[in-house]
Amino acid sequence: MEKDLGSFQGAKSAQKIIVIEYEDESSKPEFKPYSIQNNDKLFEATEKSVEARIIKGFSIPKELINAEKSSGLSNGGEKKQAICEFNDNTAPDRLELSEAFEEIFSHFYTNINPKNNWKILPVPANVADDTAGIKAGNSINQLLLSNLPPENKTAVLVYAYGFKQAEAQAMAGVELNG
Numbered sequence: 316m317e318k319d320l321g322s323f324q325g326a327k328s329a330q331k332i333i334v335i336e337y338e339d340e341s342s343k344p345e346f347k348p349y350s351i352q353n354n355d356k357l358f359e360a361t362e363k364s365v366e367a368r369i370i371k372g373f374s375i376p377k378e379l380i381n382a383e384k385s386s387g388l389s390n391g392g393e394k395k396q397a398i399c400e401f402n403d404n405t406a407p408d409r410l411e412l413s414e415a416f417e418e419i420f421s422h423f424y425t426n427i428n429p430k431n432n433w434k435i436l437p438v439p440a441n442v443a444d445d446t447a448g449i450k451a452g453n454s455i456n457q458l459l460l461s462n463l464p465p466e467n468k469t470a471v472l473v474y475a476y477g478f479k480q481a482e483a484q485a486m487a488g489v490e491l492n493g
Contacts, residue, residue, distance in 0.1 A: 374404045395440045402437035409435040455486075465489045 337343050370377050376397035417433040455476060458468055465487040472483035483489075 376400050398438050398440050406437070409437070459486060 335344055366377075366380055369375060370380055378394050378397035379401060413433045413435050416435075417431075420427055421431070421433075455472070458471055461468070463471075465484075466489065468487035469480070469483045469489055472478040472486060473480055478486070
């Protein structure tokens with residue numbers, strides 16, 4: 316029975332109904348109330364803590380983590396400066412990854428990079444001026460209209476844009492088995 320109860324747990328199963336039948340009073344299950352502590356302050360502290368750890372652990376400027384905390388009176392200069400700082404901090408890692416990609420994929424059986432340019436581009440400073448959602452929407456449309464195989468489109472939608480696997484497959488036109 317415990318295994319079956321697992322299908323009733325979690326947010327997706329919140330509205331499911333369980334029917335429990337018993338033959339006599341001696342086998343009647345006992346239900347104990349479980350008090351829910353809704354402590355929003357706990358999550359508020361956790362969110363700030365995670366944000367601080369990301370900033371410290373990955374050397375990411377705070378302006379790029381939480382745009383809401385940036386000054387509302389800014390002309391975008393603070394964010395542009397943060398992008399430049401981020402690019403400076405990540406330059407060695409980008410170079411190392413580029414070299415690894417070249418070493419791994421330059422002899423791949425299919426030529427996946429005809430220009431043989433393995434450089435990972437820095438974040439452009441003009442990103443500070445753009446509305447990310449609009450740009451992402453345009454990029455997703457271009458991706459979906461491209462000649463890439465549906466499986467590749469799905470991978471980009473999942474790993475770059477954060478879509479769920481089933482959503483990405485539906486968008487990319489991947490036929491689902493089953």
